Amino acid sequence: MRAYGRDLDNLLKQAARKNRAKLVEDLRSQANSFDAEITNTIEAGDPTLRQVTPDLQTSSQQVLQLSSELERRSWARLHWDHDAARRLLRRSEWVLSIVSALTIVLSVGIIFLLPRQVVKPLSDLKEAVDQAAAGNYLIDFELLGEGEVVALARSVDNLITHIRQRV
Numbered sequence: 001m002r003a004y005g006r007d008l009d010n011l012l013k014q015a016a017r018k019n020r021a022k023l024v025e026d027l028r029s030q031a032n033s034f035d036a037e038i039t040n041t042i043e044a045g046d047p048t049l050r051q052v053t054p055d056l057q058t059s060s061q062q063v064l065q066l067s068s069e070l071e072r073r074s075w076a077r078l079h080w081d082h083d084a085a086r087r088l089l090r091r092s093e094w095v096l097s098i099v100s101a102l103t104i105v106l107s108v109g110i111i112f113l114l115p116r117q118v119v120k121p122l123s124d125l126k127e128a129v130d131q132a133a134a135g136n137y138l139i140d141f142e143l144l145g146e147g148e149v150v151a152l153a154r155s156v157d158n159l160i161t162h163i164r165q166r167v
Contacts, residue, residue: 004034008063018075027067031060080093084089137164 007030015023035057091137121144128139144150 004030020070025072027063031063031067035060075155121153125149125153125156128153128160132156132160132163137167 008027011023011026018026021131124142131139139160
């Protein structure tokens with residue numbers, strides 16, 4: 001019995017290095033081999049073991065029940081972890097979808113806003129310079145806003161006004 005106890009203690013000490021399924025399998029194997037050894041000894045007729053047999057069988061059943069409980073808890077934890085991973089995946093998909101939608105909306109907004117703010121004033125400025133180069137100095141164009149493009153347009157307007165006064 002002491003040897004059996006030592007074997008179980010050693011098995012439990014090695015539990016940290018084994019996966020749970022292997023640990024449960026080893027516990028069951030240990031309990032079954034001990035039961036077989038007890039049965040063989042009892043059949044041989046040792047009266048001392050006949051008295052201890054019910055206690056040993058109870059102990060073996062307890063070991064088996066504890067190993068089954070350990071296996072059940074292990075599976076429950078596995079299912080809980082799996083569900084948590086699914087929830088995290090769903091949340092990340094939603095966040096990614098929202099960020100993608102916002103990026104698309106922002107990009108479309110920039111696509112429509114950029115031509116109005118930058119390209120239109122540059123196009124008007126080019127047209128004014130082309131007309132001035134053709135000799136038409138009576139050009140008026142709107143100078144709305146601020147920035148480099150508007151500053152350039154004001155400079156061109158001043159140039160055209162100066163040329164108009166000279167001519």
